[in-house]
Structure formats: C-alpha cells, structure tokens
Amino acid sequence: MPVIVISNPKGGTGKSTTSLVLATTLARHGASVTAFDCDPNRHLVAWKDGPSRSRVEVIGHADSTNIARMLKAEAARQQFVIADLEGTASLMVASAILAADLVLIPTQGSAMDASQARRAISFIEDQAVAVGPRPYRVLFTRTKPGFATRDERVIRETLAAAGVPMMATDLAERAAYRSMFTFRQSLEELDPQAVNGLDKALENADALAGEVMDALRGVRKAA
Ligand SMILES: Nc1ncnc2c1ncn2[C@@H]1O[C@H](COP(=O)(O)OP(=O)(O)O)[C@@H](O)[C@H]1O
Numbered sequence: 001m002p003v004i005v006i007s008n009p010k011g012g013t014g015k016s017t018t019s020l021v022l023a024t025t026l027a028r029h030g031a032s033v034t035a036f037d038c039d040p041n042r043h044l045v046a047w048k049d050g051p052s053r054s055r056v057e058v059i060g061h062a063d064s065t066n067i068a069r070m071l072k073a074e075a076a077r078q079q080f081v082i083a084d085l086e087g088t089a090s091l092m093v094a095s096a097i098l099a100a101d102l103v104l105i106p107t108q109g110s111a112m113d114a115s116q117a118r119r120a121i122s123f124i125e126d127q128a129v130a131v132g133p134r135p136y137r138v139l140f141t142r143t144k145p146g147f148a149t150r151d152e153r154v155i156r157e158t159l160a161a162a163g164v165p166m167m168a169t170d171l172a173e174r175a176a177y178r179s180m181f182t183f184r185q186s187l188e189e190l191d192p193q194a195v196n197g198l199d200k201a202l203e204n205a206d207a208l209a210g211e212v213m214d215a216l217r218g219v220r221k222a223a
C-alpha cells in the first residue's frame with residue numbers, strides 16, 4: 001500500500017510532527033501503519049518507547065543502502081507507510097523519494113522556509129525527469145487557525161503561480177501536536193483537561209489524513 005514520504009531539506013519545518021500526526025491518525029481510524037524514523041534526532045523512536053498504545057509501528061534502523069527496499073517491504077504488508085526524513089539533501093532522502101507514492105513537503109509561512117521548499121521541489125522534479133512523475137504536495141505547518149499572515153498569503157500566491165501543488169489543509173499550530181511528543185501518546189490518548197484545543201487538533205488531523213487519502217487516490221488514477 002502507499003508510501004508517504006515527508007521531506008524538506010530545512011530543519012524545523014514540521015516533518016516529524018506531520019509524520020506522527022498522520023501515522024497516529026490513520027491508525028486511529030483502524031489502518032495498519034509503519035512509520036520510518038530517518039531523522040537523526042530519532043523523535044519517533046523515542047515516542048514509540050513511551051506509553052502509547054497506538055498500533056503505529058516504528059522502524060528506526062533503515063539507512064541509505066536499504067531504505068527503498070525497506071519502504072517497499074513494509075508497503076507490501078501494511079496499509080500505510082510513512083517516512084520521516086532528515087532535514088538535509090542526502091542519498092537516503094533521494095532513495096526514499098524514489099520509493100514514494102506521495103511526497104509531502106511541510107513548510108512554514110516564511111520566505112526562508114519557502115525557498116527551502118523550492119529546493120525540495122526542484123530535487124523531486126529532477127528525479128521525475130529520470131524516472132517518471134513523483135507526486136508531491138506542499139503542506140503549510142504551524143499556521144494560525146483562521147488567520148493567514150501577509151507573508152503566508154504572498155508565499156501561497158507565488159507557489160500557486162509557479163504551478164506548485166499545495167494541500168488545502170494546513171497543520172495548524174496546536175499545543176496538542178507538541179504534547180504528543182512530550183507525553184509520547186497519540187492525540188486521542190492525551191488528557192483533554194490538560195491539553196488546550198485537543199478537539200480542534202483532532203479535527204485538523206482528520207482533515208489532513210482525509211486530504212492525503214484523496215491525493216493518493218488521485219495519484220493512483222493518474223498512474
Ligand atoms: N503544528 C504544530 N503545532 C505546534 N508545534 C509544532 C507544529 N509543527 C511543528 N511544531 C514544533 O516545531 C518544532 C519543529 O518541528 P519538527 O516536527 O521537529 O520539525 P522537523 O522534523 O522538520 O525538524 C518542534 O518544536 C515542534 O514541536
């Protein structure tokens with residue numbers, strides 16, 4: 001089943017957060033999910049060592065010599081495979097993108113982040129010339145719900161004018177997404193009394209997972 005790769009050569013754009021939100025949300029809806037932790041900070045491996053009862057499986061030992069094979073092997077047995085990549089342009093990142101059915105590029109709404117997203121896109125488009133289409137979408141992260149800054153609007157317009165595909169759903173700034181890592185739990189396991197806006201975080205996660213499924217269906221149709 002599909003391999004979804006989360007990539008951006010810049011650190012701190014929300015790759016690990018997006019990976020965990022997506023993996024645990026798909027699992028909450030009953031799917032079997034493996035998340036590959038290819039971030040040297042090993043946030044997902046640390047999360048899996050915690051008390052969560054989520055059925056998400058985490059693999060933390062893939063390297064640049066076996067990542068594509070390992071992603072494909074997991075895809076043969078699991079309903080979803082998600083790969084949280086390191087924040088550099090490396091051989092491992094290239095191999096993972098080649099094995100992906102969909103690449104998500106998390107980006108915050110600043111010019112510096114957007115220019116790094118463009119690097120990721122150029123890299124993906126270069127691979128596409130060699131091996132055929134590599135479907136991807138830019139995903140805006142840490143946005144303020146219901147309030148787009150001027151920078152964000154300009155960046156979206158610029159990307160749209162360049163024909164860059166973007167997710168309609170953002171991963172908004174929510175304390176709950178940080179708490180998942182603090183308490184090493186899934187959103188639904190967090191204490192709604194202790195975590196602000198948990199219901200909104202769950203709604204946003206569902207919308208994101210829904211749009212990712214739609215995007216994957218579109219990719220399959222086009223193939
Ligand atoms: N949607 C979000 N809401 C709240 N905090 C976020 C969100 N996305 C990322 N963060 C925070 O931003 C920082 C960087 O996010 P992270 O997912 O680790 O990025 P990356 O994996 O790209 O380096 C972390 O402190 C994380 O908790």
Ligand SMILES: [Mg+2]
Pocket residue numbers: 015016017039041043084085
């Ligand atoms: Mg990370």
